[in-house]
Amino acid sequence: MSSTFNVVARYRTKPGTTEEILDHLAAMAARTREEQGNISYEFFRGVEDDRKITILESYYTARDFEIHKQTRHFLTIGAVHIIPELESRSVSTYVTSNTPNEAP
Numbered sequence: 001m002s003s004t005f006n007v008v009a010r011y012r013t014k015p016g017t018t019e020e021i022l023d024h025l026a027a028m029a030a031r032t033r034e035e036q037g038n039i040s041y042e043f044f045r046g047v048e049d050d051r052k053i054t055i056l057e058s059y060y061t062a063r064d065f066e067i068h069k070q071t072r073h074f075l076t077i078g079a080v081h082i083i084p085e086l087e088s089r090s091v092s093t094y095v096t097s098n099t100p101n102e103a104p
Helices: 018-032 062-068 072-085
Strands: 003-013 038-045 052-059 086-097
Touching: 003 018, 003 062, 018 038, 018 052, 018 072, 052 062, 072 086
Parallel strands: none
Antiparallel strands: 003 052, 003 086, 038 052
């Protein structure tokens, strides 16, 4: 049985930094999507609270995510330009089975 390693990151930006963070996330997403172990990288801005951002990432393995966290773009864009400008941040990980789902 194969599986996918998924990451859900929830950010709340400091006042006045959201647009800049979104620009940095666009650069982060583009570079992350080029990683061999990445399946997808998407981010969304909150409607009710536009300072909330949710990031959905999928990797083939947990090791691929660990490799992602050591890339130049994560260590510069993420660690230098994004994370310090956040009011709060949470990161959760999940494993999804890639076996076909059957209807009950």
